[in-house]
Amino acid sequence: MENTVPTDSQLIAEIKDGSADALEDLMSRYESRVYSLAYRMLGNKEDAEDVLQDTFLNVVRSIDGFRSQSSFSTWLYRVAANAALTKLRKKSKREKSEGEFLDEVYSVREAAHSESSLVDWSDGPAERLLNDEARQVMDEAVAELPEKYRVVFVLRDVEGLPAAEVADVLDLSIPAVKSRLHRARLYLRNRLSDYFTGETV
Amino acid sequence: MDCKEILEGLSEYIDEELAEKTCLEIESHLKDCYNCRVVVSTLRRTVTLYREVPAPEIPGDVRTRLHAVIRLKGETG
Numbered sequence: 001m002e003n004t005v006p007t008d009s010q011l012i013a014e015i016k017d018g019s020a021d022a023l024e025d026l027m028s029r030y031e032s033r034v035y036s037l038a039y040r041m042l043g044n045k046e047d048a049e050d051v052l053q054d055t056f057l058n059v060v061r062s063i064d065g066f067r068s069q070s071s072f073s074t075w076l077y078r079v080a081a082n083a084a085l086t087k088l089r090k091k092s093k094r095e096k097s098e099g100e101f102l103d104e105v106y107s108v109r110e111a112a113h114s115e116s117s118l119v120d121w122s123d124g125p126a127e128r129l130l131n132d133e134a135r136q137v138m139d140e141a142v143a144e145l146p147e148k149y150r151v152v153f154v155l156r157d158v159e160g161l162p163a164a165e166v167a168d169v170l171d172l173s174i175p176a177v178k179s180r181l182h183r184a185r186l187y188l189r190n191r192l193s194d195y196f197t198g199e200t201v
Numbered sequence: 202m203d204c205k206e207i208l209e210g211l212s213e214y215i216d217e218e219l220a221e222k223t224c225l226e227i228e229s230h231l232k233d234c235y236n237c238r239v240v241v242s243t244l245r246r247t248v249t250l251y252r253e254v255p256a257p258e259i260p261g262d263v264r265t266r267l268h269a270v271i272r273l274k275g276e277t278g
Contacts, residue, residue, distance in 0.1 A: 020272060031267060035259040049263045056271050108240060112204045118239040122246035129250055138251065157251055182212035189240070189247040 008072040034080045040154045041084040054083040077169045094143045101146050105186045121196035141191035153184035202230050215245045
């Protein structure tokens with residue numbers, strides 16, 4: 001008896017042959033990552049659960065078309081990101097318009113140029129920077145990101161995918177991923193600076 | 202490099218994705234520009250703070266319902 005853990009490709013081959021157990025195994029392997037991505041994109045448990053179910057229903061529906069020369073996790077992230085974006089578009093928006101967002105992003109230029117010194121809050125104690133109220137501000141700031149910036153930020157910085165894989169998941173060029181990531185980060189930095197220092201930028 | 206150019210490249214700088222020459226140019230600017238230094242340190246901390254937040258755990262009832270829904274789908278085609 002072999003006791004080795006099956007690869008994704010082996011599980012997928014079994015799923016294509018109709019194995020419900022292989023499908024359970026594959027879900028167990030990836031469900032936490034999909035849930036985390038969905039929760040970060042949508043911001044609540046109910047919507048995250050819907051996206052989780054939609055993602056795996058889509059996987060079941062389209063697994064026959066999956067070709068194993070590409071990575072399953074990249075393909076799954078693509079299905080999950082699309083499910084999350086579809087859900088997001090049906091919801092009332094907290095996100096900023098592109099114009100408001102970019103104004104906020106580039107306010108950092110004036111701030112850096114200004115005569116007055118910026119406040120450096122970066123060495124604040126972790127218990128202050130990550131307390132419940134600060135965590136809420138961080139969540140709200142992510143919810144304000146326009147979706148095309150939010151999905152890049154969540155995949156790259158929160159889920160920790162390499163830029164090249166984020167590009168693959170979202171069908172973007174790597175420079176486009178980096179540019180969206182940078183703007184998202186600057187926006188979040190400005191919002192956290194507002195909160196931690198009370199400064200206006 | 203002025204502040205505006207520096208600010209454009211800061212994510213690649215903190216991710217250590219820039220060529221050495223560009224890094225040196227940025228560092229030379231940072232040495233003399235307090236505000237850009239603050240933007241670098243707070244940008245870096247912003248990224249690490251988001252990474253330090255624990256991933257939301259998938260609740261047990263959510264997992265149970267997911268597996269039930271998918272199994273049902275498998276049985277009904």
